[in-house]
Amino acid sequence: MSGTGENRRLARIVRRTQAQARVPALSVAVHRGDRPLWTLQVGDSGVPGEPLDADTRFRIGSVTKTFTAVLVMQCRDEGLIELDDPIGRHLDVPRHGELTVRRLLSHTAGLQREPFGDVWDTLIAPDERGLLADLARVERALPPARRFHYSNLAMALLGQAVAKRRGGTWAEVLAEKVTKPLGLTSISPDRQPRGAVGYLVDTYSDHSRPEPPINFGAAAPAAQLWGTAADLARWAAFLVDPAVVDPTGAVLRAQTLDEMRWPRTTTDESLWAAGFGLGLLIIPQGERITHVGHDGAMPGFLAGAYGRRGGPDTPPAFGAAVLGSSGTAVPILNLPHELLAAAEADDPVDITPWAPGAAAPPDLRSILGRWWGEGFEYVFFYKDGTLRARGADDPAGKPPAVFEPVDRDLLRTVSGREAGEFLRLTRDATGAVVRMHWATYRFTRVQETFDGYDVRQP
Template sequence: MTSAAGRTSAAGRLDRLVRQVQAQARVPAVSAAVHRADRPLWTCTAGGTGNDTALDEQTRFRIGSVTKTFTAVLVMQCRDDGLLDLDDPLRRHLDLPAHGELTVRRLLSHTAGLQREPYGDVWDTLRAPDTDQLITELDRAERVLPTGRRYHYSNLGMALLGHLVGQVRGGTWAEVLTERVLTPLGLTATTTTPGPRAATGFLVDAYSDEAHPEPPTDFGAVSPAAQLWSTATDLARWAAFLADPAALDAAGRVLAPATLDEMRWPVTVTDEAVWAGGFGLGLILVPQGERVVHVGHDGAMPGFLAGAYGRRGGEGTPGAFGAAVLGSSGTAVELLELPHRLLAAAVEHDPADIDPWRPGEPAPPDVRGLLGRWWGEGFEYVFSWHEGALRARGAGDPPGKPPAVFAPVPDQPDVFRTVSGRENGELLRLTRDSAGVVVRMHWATYRFTRRQETFDGFDFRV
């Protein structure tokens, strides 16, 4: 168990990382937070708001495209509630003049090929369309790539999904967001408007120390893509939810853990040559090595940058582990790497405590006889019983690789369904001899035997 002095030292290291980035990247204000289930919330602020309010952990910043993760969760809620299917074309739910053939899934994963922004020069005029204009001018927006060809980021696509959520729920996107996500998770500082405690956003001059305030913007009908304001404490909790929903929403009021698993599955890489990042259903996935992945999103709006990521996998990773960094400079890209650095440093210097192993319940009698070593496709596997479930691992699998986990198929004796890991979804069928001993198994139709055999049944030990 990490001592109190060790935890204090680890917190000091995190403080230094934040203050170093604030000073070296010249960010007027930085707010950071780390949420984890086994430690008190850690926060740090550096700089000043640029206005007459004090900078503290309650200061709000524009979070830009981190907003998309909230919209994506709303879409998945609609799917889970039977209001839509991910493979539905938009026209099934919205009356659109164009692009109605694009599917919900393609828009969520940015593989629909739709142009990045609504029609017009939004970033030049800083005037976003209202909903009527967004829909009316949709026939002037291009599909710039064939659907499914590759990753192509689209604020317009996420705006349409936000409008879809409001349509099927009978309200506005903002109303549905507050009722179905923000309130249940206690994210009271996450809002569509800045409120009285907001930092001012700046463009910091590249060749002097001048920081010029950026104009305020309202994203109108594109709000589901980038409108929200929040605090680092709220966003660290949100990132922890994206990584480990069961720890923060045990009843699944917001979203079932299995649905978050689905959202975190990579649909596409973001760079075909350098597989350093991927995209799931509304979520950015950043591999960290050693079977560790950070899941969340970055955000950028005039005068602001934000990043919120949760960490999954790896030795020392605690439950409900998320980090958020918010800054009041639109150009300090070092801010976007900082959440990843904070998560890595927290695990390195204050890893989760190691729970002691304790004896558990024995395997059921009908399973006990199949435990141990089996051979399939010429390779050796070990079947075992842990935490109330049948499991299988390749004999040569590295320690961090998750096992296959099986569940009995109701009303089918000696048949199991693979519910996670290798061959997920496939059946495992047992064959017993006249004495009831399991002598053969078929997993995903491949034969498994107690001794190594060729595919035509030659046994090397005979």
């Protein structure tokens, strides 16, 4: 892909979506760590004298929630907030103060969807005092932990908690802690400068009418932000590959983003097509590939920003963002996924040549090779400075278990199978490892029954 020219296949996909879904303005970007940024805009901004281009900003709606989620996890990493804290520990609330940060962040608190009142009729959102005071009249739609129940109110409360802990407004904290460090200069709560007009396009004609603007007030942490497709694609890339986008961990540790991407619930009990982590949607794409990010909707606007993880052909820091100025053009929401798949298929990541690596340390060399546990065969090997293991029959794409030493004869599983569990080594008089216990299960060089009988014997 080129930064200024067109990738013809991607361009055709975008142009087809704009035409068929009847989107007044469509702006897209694909970010990857090994190629220049690719962007394309189709349509008209709706503002006289301001042509649609890569600098035109759109409302991103609930993609805002991913920014608020990162702010929450920053506070957690710094010891300002714990995920199992009741929200009442951080906000003075008249009711529902027992709901935890973790439940609010994963939409499993059961809190009603919107702030109290008819916000979408009046287009008037509460201020901070009103948002908190009205919790006395807010319903618990479901018991906590019962199921996924999406809530703008939940994310609004988390944003207000972050602001209070940091001693500023949510917008100030966002700029200081996230957008400025990552160079996301277009991301802000304000339309100006260069904001597109959002429309409702008539279902039965080609007429379009501008939607009224709405300031989300104290609920801004749920859906207020504006931005460009380029900055949103970079943000999506950060969510899946922070080591490339934020190599120093200035915004968030890579391990914390791993935690955020772990699904806490499904969004549909009968169709496991999407999971929800800590503020992030996880959309399976098959073959151990996921798209991570969020969709967004506000009057006159739809948005989607997702990064792609997993698979042998996925480029580093691979993200796509799609911003449109129609509130009902649903194909916009599928477009990030379509662009990521097409961009990878047309231009997969370059293959890195294999090169010899370091030998395993002497204390680990007698482990290497085949072992048996619970009647199944495993292969232990050394790669990239770590001891690893995988089932002998595991599919090629399944990640191995990775171990880190605690001391000479004790290692911790840090990822993969049995993550968090110990691998304990038993050595003979020569120092060679002759038996291991992984998560307390015995591993031996030959296949044995649970009472230690070598099945090769009669």
